[in-house]
Amino acid sequence: MYTKRLPLSFYARSALEVAPELLGKLLVHVTDDGITSGYITETEAYMGPEDKAAHTYGGRKTKRTQAMFGPPGHAYIYLIYGMYYCFNVVVATEGQPQAVLVRALKPKDGIQLMLTRRQVKENLHLLTPKKLYQLTNGPGKLCQALAITKEQYGCDLTGSTLFIAPGISVDHHDISTKPRVNVDYADEWAQLPWRFIWEFFLDS
DNA sequence: CATATGATTATG
DNA sequence: ATAATCATATGT
Numbered sequence: 001m002y003t004k005r006l007p008l009s010f011y012a013r014s015a016l017e018v019a020p021e022l023l024g025k026l027l028v029h030v031t032d033d034g035i036t037s038g039y040i041t042e043t044e045a046y047m048g049p050e051d052k053a054a055h056t057y058g059g060r061k062t063k064r065t066q067a068m069f070g071p072p073g074h075a076y077i078y079l080i081y082g083m084y085y086c087f088n089v090v091v092a093t094e095g096q097p098q099a100v101l102v103r104a105l106k107p108k109d110g111i112q113l114m115l116t117r118r119q120v121k122e123n124l125h126l127l128t129p130k131k132l133y134q135l136t137n138g139p140g141k142l143c144q145a146l147a148i149t150k151e152q153y154g155c156d157l158t159g160s161t162l163f164i165a166p167g168i169s170v171d172h173h174d175i176s177t178k179p180r181v182n183v184d185y186a187d188e189w190a191q192l193p194w195r196f197i198w199e200f201f202l203d204s
Numbered sequence: 205c206a207t208a209t210g211a212t213t214a215t216g
Numbered sequence: 217a218t219a220a221t222c223a224t225a226t227g228t
């Protein structure tokens with residue numbers, strides 16, 4: 001179905017470079033239940049040891065964060081609030097623990113399957129563009145919709161089960177930036193505009 | 205070993 | 217505004 005993948009070179013750059021460029025790219029997960037995918041619409045850059053908001057601040061290397069220290073182009077996934085998974089793309093170079101959090105998607109393939117996984121009652125045909133987007137407009141939500149769990153921890157994103165395809169190109173005028181969400185504890189690092197949002201039209 | 209808490213979400 | 221819910225991080 002999909003043959004192209006973003007090359008390793010795409011990921012071998014700083015989180016600040018990769019985060020905005022990930023917008024419009026297609027995140028795909030192939031499972032026994034079927035294929036689900038969506039265009040990336042929102043990301044956040046986490047720059048590693050110096051970034052107080054990053055899990056690897058101060059070089060913290062633990063069982064949870066080890067994937068961030070590994071080679072780029074792999075998945076860093078963690079559980080938050082005891083109930084939701086968050087999906088990140090490891091970037092930069094091995095030993096340089098940077099990552100990009102994927103915060104939202106615009107659903108593409110496998111919408112019926114996403115509805116089931118997210119336990120949405122609404123009928124597929126009666127789904128408004130807004131309702132459709134609500135399926136994957138949060139880091140925990142998109143992991144539920146695409147069935148991303150710790151099983152995919154460290155997964156090679158140039159591989160064949162959980163991967164990122166080129167998708168569509170986004171005009172940089174349609175990208176806005178904001179401070180990252182829920183990182184108040186990070187002092188001056190909390191205010192940096194390291195959240196990137198693709199301002200697409202809901203019904204396009 | 206004990207404790208506090210979080211890169212969130214759903215519901216009221 | 218607040219509850220849900222637990223792996224991880226940190227300290228003793």
